[in-house]
Amino acid sequence: MSAVIEITGLRKTFRTLRRGSRVAVDGFDMVVEAGQVHGFLGPNGSGKTTTLRALLGLVNADAGELRVLGASAPEQLGRVAGRVGAIVESPQFFGNFTGHRTLRLLAVAGGVPTSRVDEVLDQVGLRDRSEDRVKGYSLGMKQRLAVASALLKNPELLILDEPANGLDPAGIREMRDLMRTLAESGVTVLVSSHLLAEIQLICDHVTIIARGRRVAAGRVDDVLAGHDPHEWRVRVAEPERGAELLRAAGLTVTGHLDDVLMVGGVPESELISSTLGGQGLWVRELTPIRPDLESVFLELTAGAAPPRQPDGTTPDDAISDETGSAAEPLIELDRTDGRRVDA
Ligand SMILES: Nc1ncnc2c1ncn2[C@@H]1O[C@H](COP(=O)(O)OP(=O)(O)OP(=O)(O)O)[C@@H](O)[C@H]1O
Numbered sequence: 440m441s442a443v444i445e446i447t448g449l450r451k452t453f454r455t456l457r458r459g460s461r462v463a464v465d466g467f468d469m470v471v472e473a474g475q476v477h478g479f480l481g482p483n484g485s486g487k488t489t490t491l492r493a494l495l496g497l498v499n500a501d502a503g504e505l506r507v508l509g510a511s512a513p514e515q516l517g518r519v520a521g522r523v524g525a526i527v528e529s530p531q532f533f534g535n536f537t538g539h540r541t542l543r544l545l546a547v548a549g550g551v552p553t554s555r556v557d558e559v560l561d562q563v564g565l566r567d568r569s570e571d572r573v574k575g576y577s578l579g580m581k582q583r584l585a586v587a588s589a590l591l592k593n594p595e596l597l598i599l600d601e602p603a604n605g606l607d608p609a610g611i612r613e614m615r616d617l618m619r620t621l622a623e624s625g626v627t628v629l630v631s632s633h634l635l636a637e638i639q640l641i642c643d644h645v646t647i648i649a650r651g652r653r654v655a656a657g658r659v660d661d662v663l664a665g666h667d668p669h670e671w672r673v674r675v676a677e678p679e680r681g682a683e684l685l686r687a688a689g690l691t692v693t694g695h696l697d698d699v700l701m702v703g704g705v706p707e708s709e710l711i712s713s714t715l716g717g718q719g720l721w722v723r724e725l726t727p728i729r730p731d732l733e734s735v736f737l738e739l740t741a742g743a744a745p746p747r748q749p750d751g752t753t754p755d756d757a758i759s760d761e762t763g764s765a766a767e768p769l770i771e772l773d774r775t776d777g778r779r780v781d782a
Pocket residue numbers: 453454455461462463481482483484485486487488489490633757758759760761762763764765769771772773774
């Protein structure tokens with residue numbers, strides 16, 4: 440497999456008028472291979488959007504190497520721009536235009552054959568509503584229209600920043616189905632989100648970022664397995680005695696409620712059943728507690744140290760922005776429209 444995105448040692452500091460410098464991304468690495476549906480997961484304000492912007496040349500990195508389809512960013516991005524579709528800013532459409540007209544205009548502006556319009560409308564499932572005005576679209580339909588616009592040039596790589604943001608459960612499901620369909624058609628997808636369950640459902644690989652740093656990366660299954668506490672839910676008739684027997688056998692009983700024991704650190708269930716069964720205590724239930732991405736995520740992101748700030752400190756307020764939005768005047772980048780403003 441070849442790397443479609445390679446990020447090494449990315450560092451980005453924002454300078455704000457009021458608070459001075461703020462490190463948003465701190466020595467961050469990421470590799471996305473061709474054909475992956477790669478989740479880019481992190482809490483609000485952890486540096487996801489900044490990373491994607493740096494990758495797309497929307498913001499200048501302070502340090503690090505970024506490559507997209509083999510081209511170094513931002514210098515050589517023009518060489519591969521036609522092969523990459525991205526939605527990093529929420530796109531704004533003219534409400535009075537129909538979906539079809541919107542895409543036709545974008546196709547003409549982008550030098551793409553207008554025959555692509557119906558194809559992408561089919562791909563995102565908007566063909567039936569394509570003659571309706573955009574202002575009548577639900578948020579989910581607008582998001583799909585945005586994805587359709589990114590698909591016009593038939594990209595090999597699609598980068599989506601929080602595509603499920605603000606969607607209701609039906610909209611989230613539509614977006615999920617769309618991403619699966621795209622992946623099946625061979626498009627590599629990098630999708631950022633703070634919605635763990637979504638990432639677990641649609642992505643095969645994941646990179647987890649916390650406070651500007653990578654805290655985990657790999658196949659979703661491997662990341663989960665690496666944090667498997669090997670914990671079991673054990674139901675027995677005599678829980679007190681059961682707990683004693685298990686402890687005597689060197690096992691750890693982590694919890695006890697009515698006739699249910701929680702037993703941790705045991706890779707194989709046989710150890711539990713033979714310990715109890717050997718003493719005539721029959722196991723009524725033996726269920727593995729599998730970690731989900733949410734518990735792994737919480738474990739990984741809770742312990743992450745904040746990025747070191749330019750003055751050598753690691754203040755919490757540098758990374759505690761819940762919304763991830765900059766509420767103060769900015770020198771470098773105006774987040775409201777994503778314009779690049781040279782510092
Ligand atoms: N233009 C900017 N000026 C100043 N600080 C910024 C700017 N953009 C981002 N930041 C700060 O950098 C940090 C990382 O923000 P970023 O938007 O990359 O995080 P995120 O993971 O995408 O968050 P969210 O999920 O909320 O979108 C935050 O502390 C944020 O406030």
